[in-house]
Amino acid sequence: MPLENKSLHVLRLTGRWIVEKDDGTSVGDADDRESAIALAQENAQREGASEIAIHQEDGQVEKTIAVED
Structure with missing residues:
Protein backbone atom coordinates (compact mmCIF):
# COMPACT_ATOMS: atom_id res chain seq x y z
CA MET A 1 0.00 0.00 0.00
CA PRO A 2 1.56 3.36 -0.99
CA LEU A 3 2.24 5.97 1.64
CA GLU A 4 -0.30 8.77 1.77
CA ASN A 5 1.04 12.20 0.87
CA LYS A 6 0.23 14.69 3.58
CA SER A 7 0.41 18.43 3.15
CA LEU A 8 0.53 21.53 5.25
CA HIS A 9 -1.30 24.49 3.78
CA VAL A 10 -0.35 28.16 4.11
CA LEU A 11 -3.38 30.36 3.49
CA ARG A 12 -4.99 33.68 4.35
CA LEU A 13 -7.89 33.64 6.78
CA THR A 14 -9.50 36.52 8.67
CA GLY A 15 -6.58 38.88 8.18
CA ARG A 16 -3.88 36.38 9.22
CA TRP A 17 -1.80 33.77 7.42
CA ILE A 18 -2.46 30.34 8.88
CA VAL A 19 -0.81 26.95 8.60
CA GLU A 20 -3.15 23.99 8.65
CA LYS A 21 -3.15 20.26 8.01
CA ASP A 22 -5.15 18.56 5.26
CA ASP A 23 -7.99 17.95 7.72
CA GLY A 24 -8.24 21.68 8.57
CA THR A 25 -6.56 21.39 11.97
CA SER A 26 -4.53 24.52 12.70
CA VAL A 27 -0.79 24.23 13.23
CA GLY A 28 -0.33 27.96 13.84
CA ASP A 29 -0.63 31.42 12.37
CA ALA A 30 1.48 34.46 11.54
CA ASP A 31 1.13 38.12 10.62
CA ASP A 32 2.60 37.69 7.15
CA ARG A 33 2.93 35.04 4.47
CA GLU A 34 6.71 34.61 4.76
CA LEU A 39 6.33 28.12 10.46
CA ALA A 40 5.13 25.43 8.05
CA GLN A 41 8.71 24.47 7.22
CA GLU A 42 9.60 24.24 10.93
CA ASN A 43 6.64 21.93 11.63
CA ALA A 44 6.46 19.85 8.44
CA GLN A 45 8.48 16.83 9.55
CA ARG A 46 6.85 16.71 12.99
CA GLU A 47 3.42 16.75 11.32
CA GLY A 48 4.42 14.05 8.82
CA ALA A 49 3.96 16.34 5.81
CA SER A 50 5.62 15.54 2.49
CA GLU A 51 4.82 18.95 0.99
CA ILE A 52 3.72 22.48 1.80
CA ALA A 53 0.99 24.01 -0.36
CA ILE A 54 1.23 27.79 -0.50
CA HIS A 55 -2.04 29.47 -1.38
CA GLN A 56 -2.68 32.91 -2.84
CA GLU A 57 -5.00 35.30 -0.99
CA ASP A 58 -7.91 34.05 -3.14
CA GLY A 59 -7.34 30.47 -1.93
CA GLN A 60 -5.85 29.06 -5.13
CA VAL A 61 -2.65 27.03 -4.71
CA GLU A 62 0.23 29.10 -6.06
CA LYS A 63 3.00 26.54 -5.54
CA THR A 64 4.03 23.53 -3.51
CA ILE A 65 7.31 22.95 -1.75
CA ALA A 66 8.65 19.44 -1.14
CA VAL A 67 9.66 18.71 2.43
CA GLU A 68 13.21 17.42 2.77
CA ASP A 69 13.85 14.43 5.03
Whole structure:
Protein backbone atom coordinates (compact mmCIF):
# COMPACT_ATOMS: atom_id res chain seq x y z
CA MET A 1 0.00 0.00 0.00
CA PRO A 2 1.56 3.36 -0.99
CA LEU A 3 2.24 5.97 1.64
CA GLU A 4 -0.30 8.77 1.77
CA ASN A 5 1.04 12.20 0.87
CA LYS A 6 0.23 14.69 3.58
CA SER A 7 0.41 18.43 3.15
CA LEU A 8 0.53 21.53 5.25
CA HIS A 9 -1.30 24.49 3.78
CA VAL A 10 -0.35 28.16 4.11
CA LEU A 11 -3.38 30.36 3.49
CA ARG A 12 -4.99 33.68 4.35
CA LEU A 13 -7.89 33.64 6.78
CA THR A 14 -9.50 36.52 8.67
CA GLY A 15 -6.58 38.88 8.18
CA ARG A 16 -3.88 36.38 9.22
CA TRP A 17 -1.80 33.77 7.42
CA ILE A 18 -2.46 30.34 8.88
CA VAL A 19 -0.81 26.95 8.60
CA GLU A 20 -3.15 23.99 8.65
CA LYS A 21 -3.15 20.26 8.01
CA ASP A 22 -5.15 18.56 5.26
CA ASP A 23 -7.99 17.95 7.72
CA GLY A 24 -8.24 21.68 8.57
CA THR A 25 -6.56 21.39 11.97
CA SER A 26 -4.53 24.52 12.70
CA VAL A 27 -0.79 24.23 13.23
CA GLY A 28 -0.33 27.96 13.84
CA ASP A 29 -0.63 31.42 12.37
CA ALA A 30 1.48 34.46 11.54
CA ASP A 31 1.13 38.12 10.62
CA ASP A 32 2.60 37.69 7.15
CA ARG A 33 2.93 35.04 4.47
CA GLU A 34 6.71 34.61 4.76
CA SER A 35 6.47 33.96 8.50
CA ALA A 36 3.70 31.43 7.92
CA ILE A 37 5.81 29.62 5.32
CA ALA A 38 8.71 29.49 7.80
CA LEU A 39 6.33 28.12 10.46
CA ALA A 40 5.13 25.43 8.05
CA GLN A 41 8.71 24.47 7.22
CA GLU A 42 9.60 24.24 10.93
CA ASN A 43 6.64 21.93 11.63
CA ALA A 44 6.46 19.85 8.44
CA GLN A 45 8.48 16.83 9.55
CA ARG A 46 6.85 16.71 12.99
CA GLU A 47 3.42 16.75 11.32
CA GLY A 48 4.42 14.05 8.82
CA ALA A 49 3.96 16.34 5.81
CA SER A 50 5.62 15.54 2.49
CA GLU A 51 4.82 18.95 0.99
CA ILE A 52 3.72 22.48 1.80
CA ALA A 53 0.99 24.01 -0.36
CA ILE A 54 1.23 27.79 -0.50
CA HIS A 55 -2.04 29.47 -1.38
CA GLN A 56 -2.68 32.91 -2.84
CA GLU A 57 -5.00 35.30 -0.99
CA ASP A 58 -7.91 34.05 -3.14
CA GLY A 59 -7.34 30.47 -1.93
CA GLN A 60 -5.85 29.06 -5.13
CA VAL A 61 -2.65 27.03 -4.71
CA GLU A 62 0.23 29.10 -6.06
CA LYS A 63 3.00 26.54 -5.54
CA THR A 64 4.03 23.53 -3.51
CA ILE A 65 7.31 22.95 -1.75
CA ALA A 66 8.65 19.44 -1.14
CA VAL A 67 9.66 18.71 2.43
CA GLU A 68 13.21 17.42 2.77
CA ASP A 69 13.85 14.43 5.03
